Amino acid sequence: MEDYLERRKQLIHEDRARRVDAPGARTLSEDEVHADEIVRRIRAEEAISVWAVNSGSVFDYDPAKTTPNVFPGMEFLTARETIIKTRLFEIISKMPKGGLLHAHLDATVNARHLLKLALEQPVMHVSVSSALTSDNIGDVLPKFKPVPKENVSDVGSLSDLSYHPGDWIPFRAARDNFSESLGGPEGFDKWVINALMINPIEAYQTHNTTQKIWAKFTSVFTVSTNLIRFSPIWTEYIREFFLSSIEDGISYSEARINFWYRYMVGPNGEENIDHRGFVMIFGRVLNEVKEEMKRQGREDEFIGSKIIYCTLRFISPEELEWYCEDCLALKQEFPHLIAGFDLVGHEDSLRPLIDYIVPLMRFVERQKELGLDIPFIFHAGETLGDGTAADMNLYDAILLGTKRIGHGFSLVKHPKLMEICREKGIPVEVCPISNEILRLTSSMPMHPLPILMNQGVRVALCSDDPAIFGNMGLSFDYYQVLVASEVSGLTTMGEIARDSIRFARLDAEEKERALALFEKRWAKFLQDVIRDYAQ
């Protein structure tokens, strides 16, 4: 039996040898071991006290009698209110997270905060395609426009019988005058928020397939873009992204910005702020936040932020050439801000990377000509398909030399590609909650993350579109990953956080500083966990 147990231990070690937290790979400090034990104990306790409670026999989202089937790593949208009450979440919230490497800038700020920013802009207006009633309020979406030049309504409410569809009402007035029968101003907020987020009924019932939920997902961007691409809001939106990230322990980020829109709207209502303007605002707010952190003596909590230039996967290869040139010009002017290039949008339904090989290879050549370095950081394999065009994007992303893979959900099906990722150090930006809400996985225990980790493919945990999913910061994603595994522990989360810095598009010096600052915070965090949670 002793011999058997020894062989068993050996086999387990070999099986886990490629993990970032491989047994015996490095000697753990006493604090690391202790804090890891504490977290495992609390996780085990809460698996019973929080996640094993008996639920009713009928699955029903009526808030008055919601009794979903609960378990650790269950559907985020129904679990969220429970998660935030747990001790484990309390711990994870305080954990330094390193970098956030995959987030779409225009979906990074809490929808309620965006609403607040919009209400602060007297020139923001709203319209609907038909006067709101209790019957249609679930289907009619708000449309926004700053400083409309015509069709400004002379009625003050979107639910007024005399409201002329399409006419513009000042946003604040529309809220103040929102019909009591539709819930008054609070009903107005609820209506707007519902258009800006995915709710559990959509994710888990009516739109419970990747294809359907993407329809809702796309609709959110259509609604929010006219709020966000208004430079006074955009400015404050970026600031809030930085500040709220810092509060969650994120010290660095690489924001994917969608440059498909060639202009955004300026303060006077003219759509005349070009891509240079986008980046200049980003850079200005970045500096202001750095200054502010310094003033507070917290400069070590914020390394900075960069931009991954994105356009959408539905453009023609010819149109892509324009965007590549545009990106080159921005890189020349803002070399410290432009960190990479990507194509975004629903891979299952839009054009595959193979359609763009010629302009993308040309883009690489042009970089050489100009002495620039704008690495590809492609979305690829964000799909359930096996051998579909979206799945095949992984081959092209890797052949094109992508430095990281966005999502790579289907990468686990590809042994050779995983080998390449492991050997070349191409990490995957894994977005656990996004994958679940967009129905690639039904819950965290079904998520393929452990497969990647055990294959030695490095990962960074990312939030993707937290404004739409409600997974603000990175704490929720770390939490969901941590409760769904008994192999991973707090030490594993620390290694993943370190990888989010190691694989960031920072130069060697920046990276060294970022890692040193991380270690300092991590050591302090471990001490806090031991102080506050040891029995």
Add this chain to the structure above:
Amino acid sequence: MEDYLERRKQLIHEDRARRVDAPGARTLSEDEVHADEIVRRIRAEEAISVWAVNSGSVFDYDPAKTTPNVFPGMEFLTARETIIKTRLFEIISKMPKGGLLHAHLDATVNARHLLKLALEQPVMHVSVSSALTSDNIGDVLPKFKPVPKENVSDVGSLSDLSYHPGDWIPFRAARDNFSESLGGPEGFDKWVINALMINPIEAYQTHNTTQKIWAKFTSVFTVSTNLIRFSPIWTEYIREFFLSSIEDGISYSEARINFWYRYMVGPNGEENIDHRGFVMIFGRVLNEVKEEMKRQGREDEFIGSKIIYCTLRFISPEELEWYCEDCLALKQEFPHLIAGFDLVGHEDSLRPLIDYIVPLMRFVERQKELGLDIPFIFHAGETLGDGTAADMNLYDAILLGTKRIGHGFSLVKHPKLMEICREKGIPVEVCPISNEILRLTSSMPMHPLPILMNQGVRVALCSDDPAIFGNMGLSFDYYQVLVASEVSGLTTMGEIARDSIRFARLDAEEKERALALFEKRWAKFLQDVIRDYAQ
């Protein structure tokens, strides 16, 4: 670009080099290529015409207004009625399947057929714990007993107000007299069937977690066992298992029989038929069916069937010793029928293999002493756990020398174990529909099967418990796998079917004959596909 496409093709080939249908691994016949193309075309057509239809906006299982979200490989229990109408299913139904290597005998016969068998036994009785009403009929389960010696009811209906709970009513009378207000005899059938199968509301709503659905699953066995473990029914049940398997193109099977019950009930109501009796009945029916097939000139369609001896994972290690000795004795008496040994039951909640190492190693020694060969064919890793005891069962199954792995759902997380399976030729008995209904995966596109296949781990598709899931035969499982991949085609299905013979517990000569017969049927099948489905 040409160079790029060449490198791309090369990379794809390398990535798929370990698949059973690896590109270029063998030269395909003209018929194979043609039939494969036909099937891919029909699959693509039906992906649109059948599986992309727009469904309503509310997910609702009310049969009057069922509008589930449909897609290829969707939840089987809501897809079944649609599947059987497709041309692709028509083709797959006619496909020779090779062997069925993973099925629990007492869940292999259509529940309606079991009901019919029970109604043919005048001595079969039924009781309930409380008289049936429209309020409790969804919760009260039927209990069966052949030839009860006491508490025989003098009322004729389970819903009679004067019915005394626990009293026995003849089964046929209980059906004939079933209250009209509960649906009469059809309502009775529906009530019994509901206790013998998992329905979509349970799988996808009320019991939508592995843990909860296992409660229903276990309840089914508790109900059905008293029908099946009555030797006159058991005899006809086995016959129907063989005959219906043959009709689905299955030419061989290895049935897992649960020997945890030491006796079954004989015709006179005495519980006195021992394990020798179990096996003798199995062997007798086997011979009768072989004779019958010969009479029909169809002997080539049925190679035979063997037994995998099983007991349950909740017994003590000491109790296991008794079962091991019992299995040895049966193997000595029926060497051609006993093909392997397994431990069954819900891995997440019952005892892990590690608890049984000592008696299992002793079992191996005893086989050597007696000159017997009863290979382990263990269930292992039928779990969503990562590093849980059920997941760890995989290490023990492999260290103990298992010849195949039952389910191995979590094997994809274990690179070293997949390597061992690949190198030692340990295949996985993959049960796609079972995994989905037992909530390890939400649908076929989420199933890890392509990961195993691409890693070069060989698989056999299996139905597990078709009586409970409604996936009779193997056609449904092959269908669900085929529609969820664009890599796999008809050729792939053929290779998997061949593997189900290659990895069967047949001796060399039997295997050679089985493979030769398969090839003959396969060639004929390809011709039929080309004749009937080419445009």
